[in-house]
Amino acid sequence: MTKLHIFATGGTIDKVYFDALSEFQVGESPLDAILREANVGFEYELTSLMKKDSLELTDGDRDTIFEAVSACDAAHVLITHGTDTMAQTGERLRAIKDKTIILTGAMQPARLRSTDAIFNVGFAIAAASLQSPGVYIAMNGRVFPAGQVRKDRAAGRFVAASDA
Amino acid sequence: MTKLHIFATGGTIDKVYFDALSEFQVGESPLDAILREANVGFEYELTSLMKKDSLELTDGDRDTIFEAVSACDAAHVLITHGTDTMAQTGERLRAIKDKTIILTGAMQPARLRSTDAIFNVGFAIAAASLQSPGVYIAMNGRVFPAGQVRKDRAAGRFVAASDA
Amino acid sequence: MTKLHIFATGGTIDKVYFDALSEFQVGESPLDAILREANVGFEYELTSLMKKDSLELTDGDRDTIFEAVSACDAAHVLITHGTDTMAQTGERLRAIKDKTIILTGAMQPARLRSTDAIFNVGFAIAAASLQSPGVYIAMNGRVFPAGQVRKDRAAGRFVAASDA
Amino acid sequence: MTKLHIFATGGTIDKVYFDALSEFQVGESPLDAILREANVGFEYELTSLMKKDSLELTDGDRDTIFEAVSACDAAHVLITHGTDTMAQTGERLRAIKDKTIILTGAMQPARLRSTDAIFNVGFAIAAASLQSPGVYIAMNGRVFPAGQVRKDRAAGRFVAASDA
Numbered sequence: 001m002t003k004l005h006i007f008a009t010g011g012t013i014d015k016v017y018f019d020a021l022s023e024f025q026v027g028e029s030p031l032d033a034i035l036r037e038a039n040v041g042f043e044y045e046l047t048s049l050m051k052k053d054s055l056e057l058t059d060g061d062r063d064t065i066f067e068a069v070s071a072c073d074a075a076h077v078l079i080t081h082g083t084d085t086m087a088q089t090g091e092r093l094r095a096i097k098d099k100t101i102i103l104t105g106a107m108q109p110a111r112l113r114s115t116d117a118i119f120n121v122g123f124a125i126a127a128a129s130l131q132s133p134g135v136y137i138a139m140n141g142r143v144f145p146a147g148q149v150r151k152d153r154a155a156g157r158f159v160a161a162s163d164a
Numbered sequence: 165m166t167k168l169h170i171f172a173t174g175g176t177i178d179k180v181y182f183d184a185l186s187e188f189q190v191g192e193s194p195l196d197a198i199l200r201e202a203n204v205g206f207e208y209e210l211t212s213l214m215k216k217d218s219l220e221l222t223d224g225d226r227d228t229i230f231e232a233v234s235a236c237d238a239a240h241v242l243i244t245h246g247t248d249t250m251a252q253t254g255e256r257l258r259a260i261k262d263k264t265i266i267l268t269g270a271m272q273p274a275r276l277r278s279t280d281a282i283f284n285v286g287f288a289i290a291a292a293s294l295q296s297p298g299v300y301i302a303m304n305g306r307v308f309p310a311g312q313v314r315k316d317r318a319a320g321r322f323v324a325a326s327d328a
Numbered sequence: 329m330t331k332l333h334i335f336a337t338g339g340t341i342d343k344v345y346f347d348a349l350s351e352f353q354v355g356e357s358p359l360d361a362i363l364r365e366a367n368v369g370f371e372y373e374l375t376s377l378m379k380k381d382s383l384e385l386t387d388g389d390r391d392t393i394f395e396a397v398s399a400c401d402a403a404h405v406l407i408t409h410g411t412d413t414m415a416q417t418g419e420r421l422r423a424i425k426d427k428t429i430i431l432t433g434a435m436q437p438a439r440l441r442s443t444d445a446i447f448n449v450g451f452a453i454a455a456a457s458l459q460s461p462g463v464y465i466a467m468n469g470r471v472f473p474a475g476q477v478r479k480d481r482a483a484g485r486f487v488a489a490s491d492a
Numbered sequence: 493m494t495k496l497h498i499f500a501t502g503g504t505i506d507k508v509y510f511d512a513l514s515e516f517q518v519g520e521s522p523l524d525a526i527l528r529e530a531n532v533g534f535e536y537e538l539t540s541l542m543k544k545d546s547l548e549l550t551d552g553d554r555d556t557i558f559e560a561v562s563a564c565d566a567a568h569v570l571i572t573h574g575t576d577t578m579a580q581t582g583e584r585l586r587a588i589k590d591k592t593i594i595l596t597g598a599m600q601p602a603r604l605r606s607t608d609a610i611f612n613v614g615f616a617i618a619a620a621s622l623q624s625p626g627v628y629i630a631m632n633g634r635v636f637p638a639g640q641v642r643k644d645r646a647a648g649r650f651v652a653a654s655d656a
Contacts, residue, residue, distance in 0.1 A: 001306075012345070017352065019435045019484060022381055022412070024345065024352045038283035039271065040305030041321050053350055084350070107203065107347045113441045113605065119202035122286025125305055130294040141204030141289055142165075156347060157205050176511065181504070183599045183648060186545055186576070188509065188516040217514055248514070271511045277441065277605045320511060329634075366611035367599065368633030369649050435531065447530035450614025453633055458622040469532030469617055470493075485533050 001129040004044040005074035006031055009065060009089075010052040011082025013106040013117045026051040030110040031080060034121050042129075045074070054082025054089070054105075062092045070096055076128045077101045080121075083151055083158075086137055090146030093135045101135045102128040103146075107156055116140075165293040168208040169238035170195055173229060173253075174216040175246025177270035177281045190215040194274040195244060198285050206293075209238070218246025218253075218269075226256045234260055240292045241265045244285075247315055247322075250301055254310030257299045265299045266292040267310075271320055280304075329457040332372040333402035334359055337393060337417075338380040339410025341434040341445045354379040358438040359408060362449050370457075373402070382410025382417075382433075390420045398424055404456045405429045408449075411479055411486075414465055418474030421463045429463045430456040431474075435484055444468075493621040496536040497566035498523055501557060501581075502544040503574025505598040505609045518543040522602040523572060526613050534621075537566070546574025546581070546597075554584045562588055568620045569593045572613075575643055575650075578629055582638030585627045593627045594620040595638075599648055608632075 008014060008029035016027030031046055049068055050061055069077055076099070081089055083105045090103050104124035110117035124138040135146035139158040152159045172178060172193035180191030195210055213232055214225055233241055240263070245253055247269045254267050268288035274281035288302040299310035303322040316323045336342060336357035344355030359374055377396055378389055397405055404427070409417055411433045418431050432452035438445035452466040463474035467486040480487045500506060500521035508519030523538055541560055542553055561569055568591070573581055575597045582595050596616035602609035616630040627638035631650040644651045 012347065012350065015345070017340070017343070017436055017440065019340065019411070020481060022340065022383065022410075034283060035305070037278055038280045038287075038305060039321055041323065042305050055350065082350075083347070108345055111440055111442065112345065113439055114201055116202045118282040119198060119286035122283035122288075122305075123202075123290040124286075126287040126290030126302065126307065127294065129305075129307065130291065138290065141199070141202060141206050141286075141293075143290070143293065153348060157203055159205065176509070176514065179509070181507070181516065181600055181604065183504065183575070184645060186504065186547065186574075219514065246514075247511070272509055275604055275606065276509065277603055317512060362611060363633070365606055366608045366615075366633060367649055369651065370633050442529055444530045446610040447526060447614035450611035450616075450633075451530075451618040452614075454615040454618030454630065454635065455622065457633075457635065458619065466618065469527070469530060469534050469614075469621075471618070471621065485531055487533065 001042055001076045003074045004042060004076045004078055004125065004128055005072045006044055006046045006078045006080070007065065007068060008046065008048045008080045009050050009057070011054050011080065011105045012108065013080050013110050014051065015109040016111060024109065026053065029080060030117065031121065034110065034118055038122065052082070054085040057085055057089065062089055065089060066093060069093060069099070069101060075099055078124055078128050079103045081105045083107060083139070087149050087151065090135050090137050090149070094146050096135065098133055100128055100131045100133050102131070102138050103136070104138045165206055165240045167238045168206060168240045168242055168289065168292055169236045170208055170210045170242045170244070171229065171232060172210065172212045172244045173214050173221070175218050175244065175269045176272065177244050177274050178215065179273040180275060188273065190217065193244060194281065195285065198274065198282055202286065216246070218249040221249055221253070226253055229253060230257060233257060233263070233265060239263055242288055242292050243267045245269045247271060247303070251313050251315065254299050254301050254313070258310050260299065262297055264292055264295045264297050266295070266302050267300070268302045329370055329404045331402045332370060332404045332406055332453065332456055333400045334372055334374045334406045334408070335393065335396060336374065336376045336408045337378050337385070339382050339408065339433045340436065341408050341438050342379065343437040344439060352437065354381065357408060358445070359449065362438065362446055366450065380410070382413040385413055385417070390417055393417060394421060397421060397427070397429060403427055406452055406456050407431045409433045411435060411467070415477050415479065418463050418465050418477070422474050424463065426461055428456055428459045428461050430459070430466050431464070432466045493534055493568045495566045496534060496568045496570055496617065496620055497564045498536055498538045498570045498572070499557065499560060500538065500540045500572045501542050501549070503546050503572065503597045504600065505572050505602050506543065507601040508603060516601065518545065521572060522609065523613065526602065526610055530614065544574070546577040549577055549581070554581055557581060558585060561585060561591070561593060567591055570616055570620050571595045573597045575599060575631070579641050579643065582627050582629050582641070586638050588627065590625055592620055592623045592625050594623070594630050595628070596630045
């Protein structure tokens with residue numbers, strides 16, 4: 001992997017607690033902090049596209065993501081995204097054929113003491129580096145091709161779309 | 165990946181602080197806690213082979229690792245290991261041809277508030293799942309074939325053996 | 329301090345992230361986990377009275393707190409509480425004259441990697457042990473008598489009511 | 493408390509993991525980071541006197557601590573210290589009569605994800621603020637007068653010297 005381009009779109013992984021509002025809201029991406037802590041030995045660029053819960057993403061937002069990913073010059077792309085419509089955004093990006101595009105996120109904010117975010121980012125970056133071109137969702141220690149995955153809300157994890 | 169077999173051998177990733185000794189020593193593997201926190205959706209088995217700093221590993225210990233990995237029925241294997249002689253153990257395992265074997269570890273104990281361990285485990289598991297059979301070292305966000313990697317102590321990271 | 333009775337009422341200190349709701353809500357009190365981690369050497373009892381943001385506390389809730397604190401047999405009481413109306417609840421409790429009652433809470437949930445909660449709990453417990461009977465708010469490393477304190481939202485900290 | 497002077501002397505609370513040495517050693521004091529995280533509302537000054545395991549402290553080191561504490565102009569003093577000889581240093585300082593001096597430390601390094609350090613610092617600062625002049629050890633949620641306390645290594649906590 002010569003270079004990884006990371007696009008942050010918001011979602012739980014980016015959430016920060018705002019005392020003034022008494023609620024968690026999407027904040028700055030923790031990706032840069034996570035990658036510095038891991039002392040990674042590859043080149044990367046981080047672009048913040050939007051700061052939204054994924055239920056609030058519009059078709060226009062997905063167009064913006066599509067265009068940004070298409071236009072970037074990296075062959076390896078990581079998109080951090082809310083989990084509720086991650087599968088949808090994955091579908092939208094399937095028309096991009098010449099890049100390895102991995103979507104990931106977290107069920108628990110990266111800033112929590114106990115979180116799946118850091119594991120997921122490590123896992124997703126290996127997938128971005130090793131998978132052949134295409135669009136994939138990397139969650140819960142598994143890689144799913146876009147269009148063949150869904151979030152099982154009750155179980156709190158992603159499963160193959162074909163699973164009962 | 166139908167099943168991942170994880171072998172813990174010790175190293176910094178497993179270190180725990182013992183007040184009675186006023187020092188950090190190798191403790192129980194944190195892998196199970198990390199995988200539960202990540203709520204992973206694949207089957208795994210965790211075997212503790214030894215609890216040693218990797219500078220203390222003997223040829224006999226490497227024979228033990230070789231035999232345990234050869235004998236296990238999983239096609240995907242993750243070995244957690246101290247970083248100082250990880251490259252050596254990787255070389256020793258190259259004769260095993262039919263499994264995807266990934267060695268990983270950490271520069272900072274997994275139990276620290278700031279650590280590379282959780283990222284590395286996530287990254288290494290994706291590599292274990294996606295790489296073709298062979299022996300690899302997954303550290304610092306990169307995958308190196310065994311025999312082509314060294315630890316650059318001054319930089320605190322792994323680099324290709326060919327790098328200056 | 330022969331015994332400390334802790335009453336949890338909710339607030340930011342208790343917040344947990346619920347993926348299903350995409351928001352933080354008041355969860356179980358982290359006090360027991362914090363006290364076990366600190367390996368404290370005094371006797372304590374923890375009672376959960378309610379699980380509310382403090383802006384949602386009613387006069388009836390404050391009556392409940394008043395009665396529970398009055399009725400308990402401990403001379404030292406710690407109340408964990410949301411910060412927005414902590415000063416009000418402190419005022420309500422001033423009629424209890426024979427106990428040392430300390431209110432504390434946090435601006436950032438205890439479950440965050442970076443939080444003021446654990447410091448505040450340690451600080452408040454020393455105050456509960458050492459102050460003469462009365463009602464106090466212990467926040468930001470200071471102890472304020474009830475009725476003489478307010479939350480400065482802009483600064484994100486508690487200050488003496490007399491401060492500009 | 494108009495001002496708190498903090499003296500760091502080393503000990504477990506300050507320990508950092510050094511990969512190059514494969515061991516934990518005393519590093520920079522985490523006190524400043526802990527107090528910023530707690531957003532404390534009092535004035536403080538932090539002086540690093542030495543960076544030693546407390547078993548390595550000499551009579552000369554204790555003289556240095558004695559002189560630094562005596563000479564400082566704050567009426568409230570916090571000393572962070574290794575736990576093994578904290579009681580001894582407390583005894584040495586008893587001749588200072590006009591300040592409230594609290595010694596604290598930790599059984600687990602502050603930089604661990606699970607540690608008693610942050611609770612202890614919060615607790616000790618309240619004790620420094622509220623106790624009458626004298627020398628005290630604040631550990632495990634209790635305040636002990638110097639000369640009346642010992643570390644129970646087997647139990648991993650401080651107890652009154654008179655306890656069996």
